[in-house]
Amino acid sequence: xxxxxxxxxxxxxxxxxxxxxxxxxxxxxxxxxxxxxxxxxxxxxxxxxxxxxxxxxxxxxxxxxxxxxxxxxxxxxxxxxxxxxxxxxxxxxxxxxxxxxxxxxxxxxxxxxxxxxxxxxxxxxxxxxxxxxxxxxxxxxxxxxxxxxxxxxxxxxxxxxxxxxxxxxxxxxxxxxxxxxxxxxxxxxxxxxxxxxxxxxxxxxxxxxxxxxxxxxxxxxxxxxxxxxxxxxxx
Amino acid sequence: xxxxxxxxxxxxxxxxxxxxxxxxxxxxxxxxxxxxxxxxxxxxxxxxxxxxxxxxxxxxxxxxxxxxxxxxxxxxxxxxxxxxxxxxxxxxxxxxxxxxxxxxxxxxxxxxxxxxxxxxxxxxxxxxxxxxxxxxxxxxxxxxxxxxxxxxxxxxxxxxxxxxxxxxxxxxxxxxxxxxxxxxxxxxxxxxxxxxxxxxxxxxxxxxxxxxx
Numbered sequence: 320x321x322x323x324x325x326x327x328x329x330x331x332x333x334x335x336x337x338x339x340x341x342x343x344x345x346x347x348x349x350x351x352x353x354x355x356x357x358x359x360x361x362x363x364x365x366x367x368x369x370x371x372x373x374x375x376x377x378x379x380x381x382x383x384x385x386x387x388x389x390x391x392x393x394x395x396x397x398x399x400x401x402x403x404x405x406x407x408x409x410x411x412x413x414x415x416x417x418x419x420x421x422x423x424x425x426x427x428x429x430x431x432x433x434x435x436x437x438x439x440x441x442x443x444x445x446x447x448x449x450x451x452x453x454x455x456x457x458x459x460x461x462x463x464x465x466x467x468x469x470x471x472x473x474x475x476x477x478x479x480x481x482x483x484x485x486x487x488x489x490x491x492x493x494x495x496x497x498x499x500x501x502x503x504x505x506x507x508x509x510x511x512x513x514x515x516x517x518x519x520x521x522x523x524x525x526x527x528x529x530x531x532x533x534x535x536x537x538x539x540x541x542x543x544x545x546x547x548x549x550x551x552x553x554x
Numbered sequence: 555x556x557x558x559x560x561x562x563x564x565x566x567x568x569x570x571x572x573x574x575x576x577x578x579x580x581x582x583x584x585x586x587x588x589x590x591x592x593x594x595x596x597x598x599x600x601x602x603x604x605x606x607x608x609x610x611x612x613x614x615x616x617x618x619x620x621x622x623x624x625x626x627x628x629x630x631x632x633x634x635x636x637x638x639x640x641x642x643x644x645x646x647x648x649x650x651x652x653x654x655x656x657x658x659x660x661x662x663x664x665x666x667x668x669x670x671x672x673x674x675x676x677x678x679x680x681x682x683x684x685x686x687x688x689x690x691x692x693x694x695x696x697x698x699x700x701x702x703x704x705x706x707x708x709x710x711x712x713x714x715x716x717x718x719x720x721x722x723x724x725x726x727x728x729x730x731x732x733x734x735x736x737x738x739x740x741x742x743x744x745x746x747x748x749x750x751x752x753x754x755x756x757x758x759x760x761x762x763x764x765x766x767x
Contacts, residue, residue: 322620322621322623322624323625327623328623328626331621331622331623331626331630332623335630335633342637342641343637343640343641346641346645347644350644350647354644354647354648354651357648357651358651361651361655472741473590473593474708474709474712474741525738526741
């Protein structure tokens, strides 16, 4: 057979494309259920990590134990959804859909103390950043933090997703010392070694200035959206 | 059996590891060798993934080689590679989610790895499936060992760790009163280029001397 003729080439290409399309579509749709489950489980793992609960074996059980409700509020601190049926309300909101009118808030209980976990979204050097922050029930102190990234430079910006960096946030204050109005979030990340105010500034990453800047904006702006809730619920 | 491991087949497997190394001699796959070698672990995983995909893509193309129309052969090769990579990434997402998150962009990068297209075009289009399989595994491993060597040096001197474990004692560091500082240059891709250059230099010098004997 002449494999160089036009008709052969066209038919060959068409058949190949159809086979490949069916194959990929079949694999993708048959694995979709398992993949979605994995994504959900991973999100729960991240929320738990923000509460300093890491390396748990049964994520599902631990999450159900710790998280009491996944509310949805807006920037005025009005409750839009109560989130009593877990996984239905706040959990369903994808991070990319965060907006002033659509703010998930996880009410959790760790060792008998109430903690609030808030999601946040930002931009790093190469791609998106996201994270969760757990705030104590005084609504002023950070309990824990978790961040991750799409594609920050390995070894430079990527440690944002690692425990040592995330632990630097523990016990930091959201508001500046002496600020009693609580209208502006002061918590931020500064260039490595330039921390001036221990209570609200977190040491950045060496050699990753832009990732650090992006993460700082994410933390400050992310918490800022919840500021009315914090003020209303402060103890 | 003896035919399966004939001299030619052995050469198809062994040459890419040394004399005809894809990175140091054919200078293919340099881009990913610079991108993923800041740490050892992604370097190892990338090396293995490329080995598996080169081997299977080689076999598939070799089986199809007599039917492929000459004018669209590159497109056919690309479709096979892209399909394989997409399948691997889907399967990883379903059954090894943590690994797929860690690899994120690297999986997609495999499609653009020039070694794949290079081997398909230069070897699998002319040879049988078994030879092509050996050639794919050999080329993949030849690429992998360079990546691992570069990743080893970069992670050790750039971060003081290997596979995430601390190797350089904490007390050596200047911040703890010692004398040692990590070499920040090592974490930059430029340093990978220099390291690959050094490996090519050593490799050539060694092989030239052997050839003259």
